[in-house]
Amino acid sequence: MKKDKISSAVIRRLPRYYRHLDELLRAGTVRISSSLLAKSMGLTASQIRQDLSCFGGFGQQGYGYNVERLRAEVADILGMNRDHTMAILGAGNLGRALMENFPFSSNGFRLVAAFDVDPNLVGRELSGTPVYHVDTLEEYLKSSPVSVCVLTVPAGVAEPTARRVARCGVTGIWNFTNVELPQQDMPNVQIEDVHFADSLLTLSYMISEEEP
Amino acid sequence: MKKDKISSAVIRRLPRYYRHLDELLRAGTVRISSSLLAKSMGLTASQIRQDLSCFGGFGQQGYGYNVERLRAEVADILGMNRDHTMAILGAGNLGRALMENFPFSSNGFRLVAAFDVDPNLVGRELSGTPVYHVDTLEEYLKSSPVSVCVLTVPAGVAEPTARRVARCGVTGIWNFTNVELPQQDMPNVQIEDVHFADSLLTLSYMISEEEP
Numbered sequence: 001m002k003k004d005k006i007s008s009a010v011i012r013r014l015p016r017y018y019r020h021l022d023e024l025l026r027a028g029t030v031r032i033s034s035s036l037l038a039k040s041m042g043l044t045a046s047q048i049r050q051d052l053s054c055f056g057g058f059g060q061q062g063y064g065y066n067v068e069r070l071r072a073e074v075a076d077i078l079g080m081n082r083d084h085t086m087a088i089l090g091a092g093n094l095g096r097a098l099m100e101n102f103p104f105s106s107n108g109f110r111l112v113a114a115f116d117v118d119p120n121l122v123g124r125e126l127s128g129t130p131v132y133h134v135d136t137l138e139e140y141l142k143s144s145p146v147s148v149c150v151l152t153v154p155a156g157v158a159e160p161t162a163r164r165v166a167r168c169g170v171t172g173i174w175n176f177t178n179v180e181l182p183q184q185d186m187p188n189v190q191i192e193d194v195h196f197a198d199s200l201l202t203l204s205y206m207i208s209e210e211e212p
Numbered sequence: 213m214k215k216d217k218i219s220s221a222v223i224r225r226l227p228r229y230y231r232h233l234d235e236l237l238r239a240g241t242v243r244i245s246s247s248l249l250a251k252s253m254g255l256t257a258s259q260i261r262q263d264l265s266c267f268g269g270f271g272q273q274g275y276g277y278n279v280e281r282l283r284a285e286v287a288d289i290l291g292m293n294r295d296h297t298m299a300i301l302g303a304g305n306l307g308r309a310l311m312e313n314f315p316f317s318s319n320g321f322r323l324v325a326a327f328d329v330d331p332n333l334v335g336r337e338l339s340g341t342p343v344y345h346v347d348t349l350e351e352y353l354k355s356s357p358v359s360v361c362v363l364t365v366p367a368g369v370a371e372p373t374a375r376r377v378a379r380c381g382v383t384g385i386w387n388f389t390n391v392e393l394p395q396q397d398m399p400n401v402q403i404e405d406v407h408f409a410d411s412l413l414t415l416s417y418m419i420s421e422e423e424p
Contacts, residue, residue, distance in 0.1 A: 009221075015413035023392075078413045079420025093312060097305035098408070107409050108416055147419055171419040174412060180235075192415035196310070196406065197319050200386060201227035201290045203404035204320055207359055207383040208291025 006054050013051060014078055016041060021071035033064035080108030085146040089161055090153035091116040091131055094176055098150065099127040112146060134161075141168035148172040155179050162186065218266050225263060226290055228253060233283035245276035292320030297358040301373055302365035303328040303343055306388055310362065311339040324358060346373075353380035360384040367391050374398065 020041050024032060035045040052070075075081060086109045088095045095114065104111045115134040116122060122133045132140060149165045151158060151173055158177035165173065166186040175181060175193045183191055232253050236244060247257040264282075287293060298321045300307045307326065316323045327346040328334060334345045344352060361377045363370060363385055370389035377385065378398040387393060387405045395403055 011417055012410070012414060014417065015407070015410035018413065019407075019409070077417065079416045080413070082416075082420055084416060084419065093305045093309035097309055100305060102408060107412055109412065148415065172415050174415055190415060190418040192411055192418070194406075194408065194411050195227070195231075196314060197231070198224070198227035199404055199406050200319055200321065201230065201292070202224060203360065203384050203386055203402060204291045204294075204296060205223055205226065205289065206402040206404070207296065208294055 010051050010054055013043075014074055017051070018071065018074045018078060018080075021067055021074060024067045025071055029067050031064050031066050037065065075108070078108070082108065082147075084109045084148060085144075086111050086148045086150060087141075087146045088114040088129070088150045088152060089134065089137070089165070090151065091118070091121050091126060092152060092154075095150070095152035096126060098152065099129055109148065112144065113140060115140075137164060138168055141165065141170070146170060148174055151175045151177050153177060162189075162191075165189075222263050222266055225255075226286055229263070230283065230286045230290060230292075233279055233286060236279045237283055241279050243276050243278050249277065287320070290320070294320065294359075296321045296360060297356075298323050298360045298362060299353075299358045300326040300341070300362045300364060301346065301349070301377070302363065303330070303333050303338060304364060304366075307362070307364035308338060310364065311341055321360065324356065325352060327352075349376060350380055353377065353382070358382060360386055363387045363389050365389060374401075374403075377401075 020037065024037075024040075033045075034048045038045040038048045041048070052065075086104065088099060088111065091099070091114045095116075099111065099114065111129050114126060114129050114131045115137055116131055117134050121131045124131050145168070147170065149170050149172075151162060153161050155177050158175070158179035159181060162173055162175070162181045163185070166189045170189060172190045172192065173181065173186075175191055178195065178197065180193075181191050183189075232249065236249075236252075245257075246260045250257040250260045253260070264277075298316065300311060300323065303311070303326045307328075311323065311326065323341050326338060326341050326343045327349055328343055329346050333343045336343050357380070359382065361382050361384075363374060365373050367389050370387070370391035371393060374385055374387070374393045375397070378401045382401060384402045384404065385393065385398075387403055390407065390409065392405075393403050395401075
């Protein structure tokens, strides 16, 4: 089946599959049935079989799935072995939290640079990543193209900063600014938004059911 | 329709409805057809009508939706008017990024306290929020119960910290630690995970399609 036929709901579940399979592998699990995998993920066995059949179906009747092989297949589908490069735009608290704690490399990304305007940060290294002045962004990206820019700048400069990197040919923007970026003006850039508020409001819904 | 019949996919879309309706209202839009609302959200008109009919259906044939009224209804469904209280556990970079930048109050939450172990932070206020020592967590929650705890502690103490607040009767945990918390041991707590990696891997999938 061609990739572009896969529904976005299935794609959104793939990282969860990867996470669970990775945990199973670390725990020493060699193989797992679709029903056990389903149980540990809160899904049904038939949903798991259906999801994985989109990619060719790696299970064997009566055996289940080989955890290591399935994890490798999911990683490959997710593009985790492409050596994607990445720059962080905005080394404030959130940018620094990602630099210090987020496991970029185990998710297939190589963090190569950070950009900020703060003279106390520019020229330094943070968690091993050099920080450059944002004025040098175009120059940098021209000589060292990156796949993805992480947008952790203040909301007020989110859109102009996104437009700048889009013009430099990045293929993806990981957007933490809560600003809706004009996708129609950047047709060649994939934008992935992290909306903290959507997550919190889902929690708000769940606890409001509990508290009459 | 009873709330517990609503699928989690619909619930996950509700915050997006709220966000779009809020933007429309700020832009001065009084009413909107389901087809226009659908277009701006990248959904189909029939999906929108179906989603909103779960909560009673606020549209009128030939008129569409009154933006202000629909926004208020969605806010009410999401529990945004319940004066939920909140404490942040872990005032590191991520905790501070939330304290400084996240609009808690416009999402219906009142941030009342932060907890950390760093002697340079304890006793201070960060962005107007007092920081207490995490040793005083139980004492604080006993005298001032909060609805939700934000978990921005290091991964190594995520689970014990979650168990502590669960024992104190919080109704929700907003979990940024990337650690899978043992939901079965905290049946009275709603856990909402923010998995940065799931979002990044979705982006990885999308850009890997582009780069053959």
